[in-house]
Structure formats: C-alpha cells, structure tokens
Amino acid sequence: MTRLSQKDVLRADQFSREELELILATATAYEQALAVGEPLHDLRGRILSTLFFEPSTRTRLSFEAAMLRLGGGVLSVAEAKSSSAAKGESLEDTIRTVEGYADVIVLRHPEVGAAARAAAATEKPVLNAGDGAGEHPTQALLDLFTIRKERTRIEGLTVALEGDLRHGRTVHSLARLLALYDVRLILVSPEELRMPPDVLERIAASGVEVVESTDLRSAIPQADVLYMTRIQRERFATPSEYERLKDSYVLTREMLAAGDSSLLVLHPLPRVNEIAADVDDFQGAAYFRQAANGVPVRMALLALVCGIPRATTASP
Amino acid sequence: MTRLSQKDVLRADQFSREELELILATATAYEQALAVGEPLHDLRGRILSTLFFEPSTRTRLSFEAAMLRLGGGVLSVAEAKSSSAAKGESLEDTIRTVEGYADVIVLRHPEVGAAARAAAATEKPVLNAGDGAGEHPTQALLDLFTIRKERTRIEGLTVALEGDLRHGRTVHSLARLLALYDVRLILVSPEELRMPPDVLERIAASGVEVVESTDLRSAIPQADVLYMTRIQRERFATPSEYERLKDSYVLTREMLAAGDSSLLVLHPLPRVNEIAADVDDFQGAAYFRQAANGVPVRMALLALVCGIPRATTASP
C-alpha cells in the first residue's frame, strides 16, 4: 500500500507537497533503474487501458511505454470516439465496461471535467491525460520533474511561462503546481491570451510573486526557466496585433544570448514554429529530454496508484 | 491437449453440452485465479491477433485483456478495413498471411459467414467475434456463464429475450445455446422484429417451451432472467407503431417492481436508452458484471483452443 494507492489523478493541485515529493522521488528511482538496465516487474500481471477520445501520440505512447517498462500489459484505444461512443454509449458506461478489463485507466477526452466524470463511475484509478481546455496534470508533473532534474532545485527559481496562457491546459496545471513552491513567475503572452483570473488568484493566494508581460525578449534575462507553448496566429485579435508581436513569440538562438547560459528552455511539444531550429543545440534546450521524462514520471504514477511502493523515502 | 484443441469457434450451436460445461468450468477456474491474483502464464509465448473489420471496443478489448491475463501477446488490428483490404486483398489472403504471425485469430467482419470462410483458409483456430447479422458465439457463452453465476443454475429458468430479435445476432446465438438446457423462453419484440423462423424451429426441435409476446411489461413477472437488447426507432414499420409500443421497450425501475426481486437483468451493451439510468442500482442489474465476465470466458476459449487444459473436471 502506498499513500496514493487506488487514487485518481485528475488535477495538478490535488496533490499535497508531500505527495508531490513522493511522486518525484519514485520517478527518480525508476529513472535510475532504467539507466542501469534493472529488470522491472513491479506491475507484472496488471493491465493499463489507454482511452483516447482525441489523438495524442506523445501522451499515449509515454503512458504505454511506462506500463511496458514496469512489466505490465496495455489495452490501447487510440481512436475511442470511432467505436462504442459512435453507437451512442455514454462515457460512464464505457468506463464501467473497461474497468472490467483493466486495472488502471488513462483517459484523454475533449470535454472539461470528463476525467472527473470517469473517476466517479469506477473504483479503479483514472488518470487524466487531458480534458479539453481543463487540466493535464501528468504533463505538469513531468515538467516539474524536468525543472528539478535540470536545475537541481525548484525553490528560488524564476520561471517564465510563455505563449497562449489563456487556452493552454498545460500551463494552467503547471502554474498551480509551481504555486506550491517558493518561486517567482513571469507570465508572457499577448493581451488577448493572458492567464485566466482563477489561475492568477490561486497563484496570488499562495504568496508567489507574479509579473505579467507581453514581451518575451525582456523576460529572458530574468528567467531561470523559460516554458514555451504553442501560440496560433488566429488567436490574436487583429492581424496587425499579430504582426506587431510575432517576433517576440518566436524564440531564436539570438534572443537566448541575452539570457543566462544556464537558462532552461522547455516546451510540451509538438512545436510548430515557435522555437527556431537553431535553438535545438543550445545546452538548456531540454524539450526532448522533457518528453523522455514522461516515462519515469508516468511509471511512478502508475505504480503508486496500483499500490506498489518504490522510493523508500519521501522526504520533502 | 484438450477436447477443443485447435478447434474454431464459429457458431453457438457447434458445442455439445459436454463442451459447454468444459468451457464454463474453465472460465470459472480462471475467474477464481484472477480473484486471488494468481500469476498466470498459460499462454506465455503465444500470440493472438485481433482482426476487426468493424469497430468494437468491448469485444476487442476483452479478448485482448484475456490474452494478456494469460501471459500471451497481442497483435491488434482495430481498423482492418483501412489496410490490406483497402488494397483489394481477399479475406482469405489476409488470413493466410496473419496465420504466419499469430497462434489464434479473432475476427469481426460485417459479412455473414466471414468467420467460416476465414476458418477454412487456415489451420490455426479462428474465433468468430461477430459476422454481420450472423452469430456472436463468444458473447452467447459469456451470457450463459453470467446467468449460471448470478442465478446459480440454468435448468428450470424462465428467460425473456427482448428487443430486436430479428436482427440481433447476440440473441440468435444465445437462444440456440439455451435450447440445450431445460428452460422456458419468452420472446418479446414488436411484430416486425420477431425471432427468425430458423431460430424458432431450432428451439422448438429441442423441446424447449417458447412464448412470443409484444409486451415487455407482462413478461417481467414471469421471468427469472430478462435479456434486453437494443431496439432502434427506425426498425418499426410506422411511427405510430413506435409511439404505441415504445414505452414497453424502455425498461424502468418502476416496471421492475412488478417482477421478482431476484430478477436478473442483462444487456450485451452498448445501451442507448432502452434501460433507464435508475435501473443501474437494482441488485439484479448485472450488465456491467456481464461485460466483465467476457474476460474469464474468453480466457477459457483461448486456452482451450490452444490446447491448454485448466479445469480438471468437465462433468456436466
């Protein structure tokens, strides 16, 4: 039995600081086991079902890889909306059926709150892999894991979150998590795409210092971590607004020269053109390492909700 | 070696009473092994290929879960019609290719008789997971398993089959199976959707008592088991016929009050609106338990056709 045994993972801010530390420590333990090629059987005989009502190669594959690395089996539904749902079945009925086949369910769904509805329909653990514009908590956890691994700590860092802060569920989840730590946040976005008030309030309530800005270039020299997200031309109010701002929303190697050489650049991927190719070999450009961290972090979550302890310490 | 070793599973009525008992006993043995968390390796090193020319999350996942629970591997083709078939390959050629990759093949196909054609093309066991309006024998087997488990016996029961009895391959297969037992059948459907003559003749030939009815409400007090199926508005001859009958084809909690408190309510799922949500917490509403029974029953079938015995007794 573990602290998170049989629990659902629905929102980034459901975790206490102690639970976060347990997850991160477990992920680190699994990462080390993978690095030395230790054979793992922690979830042998268990079955994960991925139910994706929206396509997502990255999230689906990293969950499935995590389950396989732990010795478990996978039932994969990459196109859930083309099957039972097409016959008019409710999400709840689908979940009550799949709980008969699997020990853990990972759900991606286009509707906000879908994961919570799924969790209410079953006793089995449900992991939210994205619910519309809602949350994507396992992405936020791997982001946090990546920041700590790359920068050795989270406390005391200045983190700039950049891009479409209004619609990006990834930055909503990450901001809520970072609010548990002693950090400083710079929120960089066009006026139209500012962070929603409820997230801002939550951050403010935690005592974290927040600065909002529309200018990426001026944020770089202050940041220890720059978290980029995808921003789409059509999100701007007018074409002229886009023309005015677009240059500050495409990160180039030249812009990085103004920052610290140890600046950490993250992105949840896929990127389209918001990070120039010449940034890729910048030392702190860690977005592909970040993606790879999805495996140990999701291994930790799967093992913990299945009641399998790994990390022997969970000291904060 | 087992009695069913290397056999195909194509029709519900292919089984002798003794073979049925072997399947049910094996399913019970696997269910108990799962319940106590016994590690199972019966099909380690074997490969199942699921070939679905029509989508079906439920049937595909429960077969794949069954194979994984037995320690085997799965080659999953959720959208078979979009690949080789799209290039004009015949079903027979597809099967003769897949037999080179897998030890067992599970096929769903829109054409009646497709599973029999597939079985004729290969020496490997083929399991029919639904062939158009034809048969769905593994569903009928899990229905039978569920009835015996929930009601402790099959002999002596009165079973009401309700809904679209004309087009429903599930009820065709189940009726043929029940005809092997000493049961009484009530067939409830609109006039236009009566059970086809060939199934009726088969039942009559077995000596089982059959009553046909258009009224669900009057069938409930007589039934030990009520097997609901999906009925679609457009199946009725006229809109007025639908309006006249629709209320008796939507099961509500209120209607159940007229029946025995131990009435067992089954449905092959997915349901749309033929069972009201307030029925779900009725004690005998077993449709989700029924779906879950797909795993041990399909474990039994996979193990038996692969020649792996599990149940030590097959006494009827």
Next chain:
Amino acid sequence: MTRLSQKDVLRADQFSREELELILATATAYEQALAVGEPLHDLRGRILSTLFFEPSTRTRLSFEAAMLRLGGGVLSVAEAKSSSAAKGESLEDTIRTVEGYADVIVLRHPEVGAAARAAAATEKPVLNAGDGAGEHPTQALLDLFTIRKERTRIEGLTVALEGDLRHGRTVHSLARLLALYDVRLILVSPEELRMPPDVLERIAASGVEVVESTDLRSAIPQADVLYMTRIQRERFATPSEYERLKDSYVLTREMLAAGDSSLLVLHPLPRVNEIAADVDDFQGAAYFRQAANGVPVRMALLALVCGIPRATTASP
C-alpha cells in the same frame, strides 16, 4: 555486441555479403527456435515502436510479432499521420520524441528518404519499413531468406522479376541484394514499367547477367524463381497496350506447366488478380510461406540492432 549493433537498416545495399550472411543465419536460428517452441527472452525489457504514416497490416504485424516472439514490448502507431503530424510536427521532432520511449523504431512513410532523415535525428536504430517509392529493405531480406530456404541456395539461380519494375520499391531492393550473388536476372515488364536506369547500372556493375523482356510466358521456362509483383491497369500508356499485354501478366496454373516443376513463385502481397487462385496449390507457390518468413527475418534484425547475438556462425 554484434556487428550490426545500434545500426540503422535503411537500404538493401547497405549490407556487406558477410552481414547478409549473419542476418540470414540469425533468422534461421530463430526459425528453428520457434519451430521447437523454445521460449525466447532475447529482447525482454526492450521496446519497439512501429510508426506507420501509411497503413500496412502485413509489415507492421510481422515486426510486432517478431518483437513479441523475442519477449519484447510494442508501442504501436498504426495511423501516425492522424496524430502529432496532424498538428504540424516535423518527422524529426516526432522521432526525437519517440526515441525517449522506445529502443528501436520501425518507420513507414510515404516520402522517399524519410527513413534516412529519421535515422539522422536519433541515436536509436531506425528500420525502414518502406519509404514511398524508395526502398523496403526488410522485405528484400525476407525474400532472399525465402529463396535460399526454398531452393537451398542463391548462387547459380535464374531469377525472373516481374510486374511494375519501375515503381516497385520491393523489386528495387531485392535486385540490389541479388546483385551481391552469382545469379542471372530476367526483368519482365511492360515497356513503360522497366527497371529504372540506376538499378540497372548497379546490377551491371556487379557483373550479374541481366535480360529484359516484356513477355512473362517466355521467361517461365528459364526461371528457377519467379518473383511476381502487382501491376495496375492504369500504369499502362494506353488501354490497347494493356489489352495486348494483360494476359502475359496474370499468372495461371496453365502457364506454369511450361516451367520446371520446382519453380519457386513469390509475391510480396497483397495480390489482387495477378496470380490466379488455381496457382495457390502449386508446390512452388510460396508467397504465404514467404510472408511468414517475415517473422524470423525481422526477429534477426531486431535482435542484431539491439546488440543481441544469436547465430554463433556467420560464415558466408
């Protein structure tokens, strides 16, 4: 460590004669292990990701079967173009992400050179499962394996390649491989669909004797091996050209009577109507055995690029 450890498989002609012999010997060793039911764990704990940007049941399933037979796990992406690529992600970014989840990547992609681009983006081994009209090297390897197994040798054989030699990546790859051996080639195609000059030059440079012909019927008596491929009506310059030639491009049992009784007939499948059904029970009609050989050959490739030796001898 093996000679091919961590290598990519991109083109048929990348292999030395010695490497080819190692692959064939390893495939033979795995085939024998499978035949006696030897439990294999050579790739236990390893993960293969199949990334198919074009559908292909045959190639995808035989790679996945090979991985499962070796005790490894599979991340399957049957419809890669409908996920991250749809959001505008580059192939290179997709690969740099998937390398975080898997130990080996198998790629099918519609663009010539895609596999080489993928291989350049990652340190992990990339296996080309077809890149547009480019190459399909693992198919050529299984073809070579099949010829040697069925005819006991490759040296000294006369091999007729027939069909659409202009567009068929399979015959391009196979011709380049055969050029490493002392064989004689007959290239049978309509004038419009002749083998491309670069492949002809490569064969000529190797010293192999080549004859080009438009007539299948006259090639049969001279051939030890007849390798058929799909030829489409719309590939002909004019309808009258098609009408004139079509009969010589549909292989019938009657045509085989003119050949040697030990003639070996191959086809990469799927076939549409270029081989009549009555050819199927001709002793040398080996196309389904050829398809099944995809498993041991791909087992050999997967094991070798993962650095796992199997065959103890690689003598040519």
